[in-house]
Amino acid sequence: MNKTPRNTVMIRIAGLLAAAALAALPAPAGAATSGSGTLTITVTPGQAISVTVNPVTLTFAEDVNTPGVGWTFATGSAWFPAGWGSAYTYSGGAGACLAITVNTSDANWGLTASFTTAPLANTTNVALAKTTLSGSTCTAPASNANTTILSGGSTTLLSGQNQGQTVYYYVIVQPTTAITLNTTLTLTFTAQ
Amino acid sequence: MFTGCAIRRGGSAALPMIPSRRLSVIALLAAALAGLLQPAEAADNITVTPATVSAAEDVYAPGAGWTFDTAASWFPAGWNSAYTYHTSGCATVGITGGGGTPWSLTAYYTTNPATAVNVAVAQAGVGACGTPAGPGTPLSANSGSPTTLLTNQSGNQTTDYFVVVQPTIALTAPTTITITFTVAGKSVNSATLAMTMSPGNAFAVTLTPSATSFAEDVTTPGPGWAFTTGASWLPGGWNSAYTYYTGGCVAVQVKTSVQGWNLTAYYTTSPSTSINLAVAQAGTGGTCGTPAGSGTPVSANSGSPTTLLTAQNGTQTVNYYIVTQPAVAVTSNVTVTTTFTSQ
Numbered sequence: 001m002n003k004t005p006r007n008t009v010m011i012r013i014a015g016l017l018a019a020a021a022l023a024a025l026p027a028p029a030g031a032a033t034s035g036s037g038t039l040t041i042t043v044t045p046g047q048a049i050s051v052t053v054n055p056v057t058l059t060f061a062e063d064v065n066t067p068g069v070g071w072t073f074a075t076g077s078a079w080f081p082a083g084w085g086s087a088y089t090y091s092g093g094a095g096a097c098l099a100i101t102v103n104t105s106d107a108n109w110g111l112t113a114s115f116t117t118a119p120l121a122n123t124t125n126v127a128l129a130k131t132t133l134s135g136s137t138c139t140a141p142a143s144n145a146n147t148t149i150l151s152g153g154s155t156t157l158l159s160g161q162n163q164g165q166t167v168y169y170y171v172i173v174q175p176t177t178a179i180t181l182n183t184t185l186t187l188t189f190t191a192q
Numbered sequence: 193m194f195t196g197c198a199i200r201r202g203g204s205a206a207l208p209m210i211p212s213r214r215l216s217v218i219a220l221l222a223a224a225l226a227g228l229l230q231p232a233e234a235a236d237n238i239t240v241t242p243a244t245v246s247a248a249e250d251v252y253a254p255g256a257g258w259t260f261d262t263a264a265s266w267f268p269a270g271w272n273s274a275y276t277y278h279t280s281g282c283a284t285v286g287i288t289g290g291g292g293t294p295w296s297l298t299a300y301y302t303t304n305p306a307t308a309v310n311v312a313v314a315q316a317g318v319g320a321c322g323t324p325a326g327p328g329t330p331l332s333a334n335s336g337s338p339t340t341l342l343t344n345q346s347g348n349q350t351t352d353y354f355v356v357v358q359p360t361i362a363l364t365a366p367t368t369i370t371i372t373f374t375v376a377g378k379s380v381n382s383a384t385l386a387m388t389m390s391p392g393n394a395f396a397v398t399l400t401p402s403a404t405s406f407a408e409d410v411t412t413p414g415p416g417w418a419f420t421t422g423a424s425w426l427p428g429g430w431n432s433a434y435t436y437y438t439g440g441c442v443a444v445q446v447k448t449s450v451q452g453w454n455l456t457a458y459y460t461t462s463p464s465t466s467i468n469l470a471v472a473q474a475g476t477g478g479t480c481g482t483p484a485g486s487g488t489p490v491s492a493n494s495g496s497p498t499t500l501l502t503a504q505n506g507t508q509t510v511n512y513y514i515v516t517q518p519a520v521a522v523t524s525n526v527t528v529t530t531t532f533t534s535q
Contacts, residue, residue, distance in 0.1 A: 033362035034535030035395025039402060039442055041516060041528040043467065046409025048521035103410040103421060105432045107466070107519040163517075164410075164421045164432035192521075 049104040049191045051111075058090055062175050069093060079129035079141035079170055081149050087125075090171040097131060097138035101166040102191045111158040111167070115150050115187045124185055125174040126150045128157065130167060138168050147172070154190070161191075237288045238375050240383040245277055249363045250392025251447045256280055262447060262507040266314035266324040266354050273449040273506040274310075274358035275389075282321035282352035283313070283385050285373050287345075295345050296376045298338035301331050307367045308451075309389075310358040313341065321352040328356050331371065338374060357387065360451040362394035362535070395534045396447040404442075406434055408518050415439060425472035425483040425513050433468075433517035441480035441511035442471075446534040451505040456497035457490050459530040467528055468517040471500065473510060480511045487515050490530065497533065504534075 060071040067073050070093040075086045091097050102111065115126050130146035131138045141147070148157055158167065173185065247255040254260050257280030262273050277283060285297065301311045314328030332339045342351065357369060367389050374382040406417035413419055416439035421432045436442060446455065459469045472487030474480045491498040501510065516528060 032393050032395065033364060033391075034533055035393065035397040035446065035448070036531055036533040037397035037399045037402070037444065039399045039404075039514070039530040039532070041436075041514070041530070042403075042405035043465075043516065043518060043522055043526040043528060044405060044407045045522050045524065046407030046413070047411055048408045048518065050410045103419065103432065104521075105408070105410075105419070105434060105517045105519065106521055163430070 051189050051191050052101040054099045062179055079144050079147050081127045081147050087172050087174040092138055098169045098171050099166055100189050103164045107162045109161050109191050112154045112156050112190050113150055114154045118184045123177055127172040129170040131170055133168050238381050238383045239286045240385045241284045244386045246388040248390045248392035249359045249394050251396045252393055266328045268312045268328045268330045274356045277355040282316045283355045284352050286350045288348045297342040298340050298376050299331050299371055299373045300335050300338035301371045304368045308360040312356040313353040316352045316354050319350050324354055358449045362450055363391040366390045394448055394450055397532055397534055398445045400443045408522050425487045427470045427487045427489045433515045436514040441474045442514050443509055443511050444532050445509040447507045453504050453534050455501035455534050456499050457532045458494045458497035459490050459528055462527045465526045466519040470515040471512040474513050475511045477509055
C-alpha cells in the first residue's frame, strides 16, 4: 500500500501550522502605517488693523485763484456732492490723491471717517470722492456716485471689505465763511 | 591489489574479512564511484551566523542589533533610508576547508509573504566586523540569478557582512526575509539567514519648530513672523496674511524607508475661530528660500486633509513658509494646530 511517508505528513502539518501561526500573529500594538507630527501656532490679540493716510498733512489757502499745490477751486465739478456749487478739491495734482491704506488679514471690515475743525468748529463742509489710482495720479471721478459728505459724527465710507487694501479719495472742502485765522481741519479714518 | 577492507559503520568494530574475489568487485565499484564523486571540497561547508534574527519596521526602535539610518556609507547607491543589522555583530558567512580550488559566493533573498523589500549586504571585514569600506551590494530577489558577492576565493574564509533591509511599504504583518548564501563552483551548498521583520512605526514625522506664536498685529507680529501683503507665496485670493519665514522655515521631516508615500495636512483652531492657514514649499533639505509659487490652503477638515506631497521616497525634509490669515480680530489667544501625516 502506497502511503504518504510519515515524515512528509509531519512536515506538511508543520508547514500549515507555521503558516496559520504567521497569519494569526497580530500586528504589534505600536504598529502604524502612517506617521504624524503637529505644529502648534498660538495667535494672540494685537493691532489687527492699521490705517495709514498719505499724505498726512495738507495745506491750502482759501483763495479761489491759487489755493495751492495739488488743490483746485471749482464752481462745478462732476464729483461734487449734490447742491455744492463751489468748493476746493485736493486731487494731488501731478501726484496721487489722498490714499487710505488699511492693513489687516481680517474679513468684513468697514471704514469710517470723521472730521473736526479748529479753532472754530462748523466752519467747513467736507466730502470725499472715491476714485482710483492710474499710474501716479488719481483719475477724476466722472460723477458724484461715490462721493460721501462727512457728517459731524462718524460717516461710513466702506463696508464689507476683506483683507488689506488701499483706497483713494479726492478731498472736497467747502469753507462756509471767509476764514480770518488759520484753521486746522482734521480727518480721522477708522477701520474695524 | 585489494585483499580486503574494513568498512566502518558508525562504531569501531571491524567486520570480518571478505573473500578477495568479492573484494575485487567492490574495489572496482568503489573506484568507479570515486571517479564519479570528486572528493568533497572543504569549501562546501558553509555556515551563516546568526541563522535567524528579528527586527521591527520601526524607525524609533528597530530591535536589538539593528539601526534605522537615513544615510550610511554602507548603503547601496540611491538608498537613503534602511534598517541595518550590525550593532550586535555582523552576519558571518563561514566557509571552511576550501583547499586550493577557487570558489565563489553568491546570494539571493526571498520574502514570505511576498513583500516589497530591498536587501543588500555590505562586507564589513574578513574575520572581523568593522565598518564596511564602501557601499553595499543589493541582492537579487531571483534565485535563478543570484548576486555574486565573492569570486576566485580559496581556502577557509569567514566573511562578515552588514545586512541592509529596506521595506518599501509599511508592513502590516510579520514578514520573513531569507537570504540564501551559496558557494558556487563546488558541489552546491547553501546556508540561510532568516530575518523576521514585524510591523512598527514605519514613519516618523518631526516638525522644527513644533510650536510658535504670533500676535495678530500688522506692525509687530513677533519673531519669525511678518505681516505680508501681496506676497508671491500667498494663495490665490489672499492679499494679506501673517507668514512665518523671517527666521527660517518650518521643517517637516519624514523618516521612513517606505517608497511612494504622501504627505497630507489639516488644521484645527481652539477655540474655534475663523482663521485660514496655508503652506508654501520653500525648499527641501537645508534650503529655505522664497517659494517658487503660491501657497496651498490647508484643509480645516481632518476627514479630508490637504495633500501636500505625493510619491515621495524614503526620508525627506521639506521646508515650508506657514501662512496664517485670521479673518477676525482675535480677542483672546487662539491655538492653531496643524497635523502633518505621511502614509
